[in-house]
């Protein structure tokens with residue numbers, strides 16, 4: 406077996422690893438590179454390898470940094486299978502359609518600026534065809550995907566349908582078991598189950614996003630959310646929450662549902678103002694088989710995301726009406742970093758009102774509007790206008806969907822405890838500082854930890 410690290414090597418995005426075994430070539434993930442526009446555009450246009458060399462693709466989960474280049478591979482001629490869980494397939498259908506839309510818009514913008522036709526990386530048709538290649542399988546069932554090659558998906562507890570993958574290759578009478586962590590989630594996250602480790606691995610490829618950080622506990626985040634809702638409602642204000650449409654929005658709705666049932670917050674109207682979030686919620690509702698049955702709300706109701714206080718707004722006109730409505734109310738809208746989407750309109754309308762609160766529940770990257778809000782700048786620029794930031798700004802760090810340092814080591818320790826032949830761990834999906842810190846922790850456990858550079862190979 407040989408592994409070639411193609412993406413998410415010494416960085417977080419562009420997850421893509423090429424495995425060659427039993428005379429076959431298997432691609433683990435093929436995600437978009439995100440970050441500085443020009444640099445990531447160049448990387449996204451470079452194929453990890455000629456498509457005719459790919460025999461099969463295995464996808465860990467639907468996030469764009471893992472699935473986002475699959476339509477590009479299809480556009481370039483890939484027609485093979487893409488194996489994933491059933492929930493990942495359904496989430497990928499809406500996320501790749503959305504990504505295609507963004508690619509098309511970007512290409513339009515560039516064409517106008519450069520005065521020449523710039524084709525998009527892919528379009529809606531390519532996204533659809535990529536989803537047509539996807540075969541959804543249940544967790545914990547070994548499936549033979551090629552002669553001599555099998556996979557097992559194990560719940561990674563990160564987003565709906567997310568998986569760690571055990572890839573087993575039989576060649577020349579011996580078997581090699583490669584454990585690919587995918588993105589590892591956290592214990593105690595709402596709706597989805599806790600991460601479950603793989604076993605009997607000969608080699609591990611694992612993520613390291615928060616390899617040098619500890620998160621605040623999940624339960625603390627819910628209490629903080631309750632406090633912020635109560636205070637904002639008390640002022641008669643609007644609570645504006647920029648949130649990713651898939652995952653974070655459903656968690657917030659779930660927590661608000663629970664808090665309202667418990668009487669911990671007043672029953673003020675909640676508007677989920679995002680067509681993508683509305684679609685994503687429907688996908689969640691279609692996959693109760695992957696919900697966490699140990700959670701009270703999951704056990705006691707089958708309407709997790711629909712209750713009297715919550716309303717999903719799809720049409721632009723409905724969204725605009727929210728501007729003229731008076732608080733108290735909660736508005737959850739994309740995009741997560743407040744760079745685009747309907748949240749920008751709500752911020753323009755509400756950022757200057759001291760009764761309102763802007764609640765940050767996700768990571769805000771540098772150079773985004775979200776980051777400027779986190780920094781509590783005196784004014785923020787919206788649609789070319791400087792708006793005074795008088796609304797309160799509250800930041801909740803407990804909603805991360807990624808394991809922290811302790812969580813990552815916990816996962817690896819569990820894998821190690823069943824894997825007598827495990828010696829080597831390859832760290833991917835992390836910034837260098839996080840990776841180096843985690844590598845040092847892993848070496849202390851008597852394993853060899855490597856942080857491969859993009860393009861490097863490892864023979865096993």
Ligand SMILES: [Zn+2]
Pocket residue numbers: 466468563588
């Ligand atoms: Zn992810």
Ligand SMILES: [Zn+2]
Pocket residue numbers: 417420468470471588834
């Ligand atoms: Zn990721």
